[in-house]
Amino acid sequence: MRPRPQKVSVNVITMGCSKNVVDSEKFMGQLSPDRFVVTHDGKAPADVVVINTCGFIQDAKEESIDTILELVDAAKNGHIGDVVVTGCLSQRYRDELSREIPEVAAWFGARDPEDLLAWLHEQYDAESAERVVTTPMHYAYLKISEGCDRTCAFCAIPAIRGNHVSVPVATLRREASRLAEKGVKELILVAQDLSYYGLDISGRSELAALLRELCNVEGIEWIRLHYAYPNKFPLEVLDLMRESPKICNYLDIPLQHINEGLLQSMRRGHGKAEARTLLRKIREKVPGIAIRTTLMVGYPGETTEAFQELLDFVDEMRFDRLGVFTYSPEEDTRAYALGDPIPEAEKQHRSDILMEKQAGISQSLNSGKLGQRMKVIIDAEEPEYYVGRTAHDSPEVDNEVLIKKTRSLRTGQFVEVAITGAGVFELYATPVDPPDGL
Numbered sequence: 391m392r393p394r395p396q397k398v399s400v401n402v403i404t405m406g407c408s409k410n411v412v413d414s415e416k417f418m419g420q421l422s423p424d425r426f427v428v429t430h431d432g433k434a435p436a437d438v439v440v441i442n443t444c445g446f447i448q449d450a451k452e453e454s455i456d457t458i459l460e461l462v463d464a465a466k467n468g469h470i471g472d473v474v475v476t477g478c479l480s481q482r483y484r485d486e487l488s489r490e491i492p493e494v495a496a497w498f499g500a501r502d503p504e505d506l507l508a509w510l511h512e513q514y515d516a517e518s519a520e521r522v523v524t525t526p527m528h529y530a531y532l533k534i535s536e537g538c539d540r541t542c543a544f545c546a547i548p549a550i551r552g553n554h555v556s557v558p559v560a561t562l563r564r565e566a567s568r569l570a571e572k573g574v575k576e577l578i579l580v581a582q583d584l585s586y587y588g589l590d591i592s593g594r595s596e597l598a599a600l601l602r603e604l605c606n607v608e609g610i611e612w613i614r615l616h617y618a619y620p621n622k623f624p625l626e627v628l629d630l631m632r633e634s635p636k637i638c639n640y641l642d643i644p645l646q647h648i649n650e651g652l653l654q655s656m657r658r659g660h661g662k663a664e665a666r667t668l669l670r671k672i673r674e675k676v677p678g679i680a681i682r683t684t685l686m687v688g689y690p691g692e693t694t695e696a697f698q699e700l701l702d703f704v705d706e707m708r709f710d711r712l713g714v715f716t717y718s719p720e721e722d723t724r725a726y727a728l729g730d731p732i733p734e735a736e737k738q739h740r741s742d743i744l745m746e747k748q749a750g751i752s753q754s755l756n757s758g759k760l761g762q763r764m765k766v767i768i769d770a771e772e773p774e775y776y777v778g779r780t781a782h783d784s785p786e787v788d789n790e791v792l793i794k795k796t797r798s799l800r801t802g803q804f805v806e807v808a809i810t811g812a813g814v815f816e817l818y819a820t821p822v823d824p825p826d827g828l
Contacts, residue, residue, distance in 0.1 A: 441454070441474070444479060521568070529577075537582065570609035571609070581617060612781060618642065640783075685744065686716070708755070711783075778791040
């Protein structure tokens with residue numbers, strides 16, 4: 391690292407998923423305010439720019455590399471200082487990238503927070519619960535485990551992030567309490583696999599036990615579950631979800647596909663019958679729950695018949711929220727040997743068909759909410775309306791509620807609204823008295 395002034399400015403740029411967001415926030419929280427001025431802004435000049443990269447799929451890798459090259463050029467022109475790269479991309483391709491982009495001052499992997507801090511001459515504190523929250527202050531992500539022990543054929547995350555390691559309940563409770571003290575009202579639990587939480591500690595899922603602890607954190611009003619693997623999902627969580635007003639009736643459960651042969655090739659650990667049974671149990675135990683899933687199209691061997699089966703499945707299940715990925719062959723995965731036989735144009739065509747199907751389902755489900763009263767949290771204010779979310783919606787990926795400005799509302803405030811209109815991916819509403827909200 392080059393010689394620095396007394397206070398070093400550090401700008402952290404985060405690429406990829408919400409788990410990377412947590413890593414960046416914890417890294418920034420470790421930097422002493424006496425020695426560092428820390429920002430999280432892609433355009434801010436700084437003595438050191440740290441890029442926390444994503445290496446999950448091809449598009450994400452290309453975006454990370456483009457960002458590195460752009461900032462290296464800015465450093466050459468004297469607009470910024472050192473460029474440092476960390477995260478999944480450099481964990482996976484550090485040697486190759488360091489040869490191809492020697493202008494980067496230092497490379498660190500996703501598992502090297504202590505080395506990155508040492509490069510900045512800062513001590514690493516593994517027990518620290520301090521974070522610099524980069525999301526709107528009323529919600530934050532809580533990463534409950536690292537790594538993954540699943541063996542999905544298409545996924546490189548276990549090779550990048552290592553084996554599954556659960557964060558102890560007491561540590562997470564302390565972190566949640568610190569976030570609540572900062573003003574966080576909604577915790578979004580993330581991990582590579584929530585279903586696996588606790589298995590490495592006690593031999594059984596401890597997700598329900600963790601949720602009970604988090605429900606006792608004063609100031610937290612909503613708890614949301616993301617990325618729960620369908621195989622061996624802990625059903626006792628559904629009972630707790632139904633009983634606790636703090637746990638949102640919302641579940642993100644990536645299914646990837648429904649064709650039996652493709653599920654076996656993907657090494658998902660369950661078949662289509664088990665998937666249908668689980669979805670039925672979820673809806674029986676938590677009436678009105680919003681289920682979000684992720685599907686993959688273009689996986690090797692996905693015939694037109696298999697894709698039609700997936701399309702029919704979406705039509706049958708009427709998921710509240712749906713995301714679609716096109717298959718990306720990744721080195722060091724079991725599926726890589728299968729090649730990439732389906733053309734990109736066909737993959738995108740199938741993705742478009744699925745999303746068009748989901749748009750019709752979403753419009754229908756939203757229209758069914760007309761006239762209802764719902765509790766929402768205010769995320770932002772626009773010139774003509776407030777932007778809110780229901781308990782059925784996660785930030786950035788799900789529906790929004792656009793609330794007419796009939797009175798003043800605050801970001802982070804919970805308020806009851808009456809639904810007056812419905813679009814494909816948004817609801818329209820007006821606030822309901824009393825003026826102080828809920």
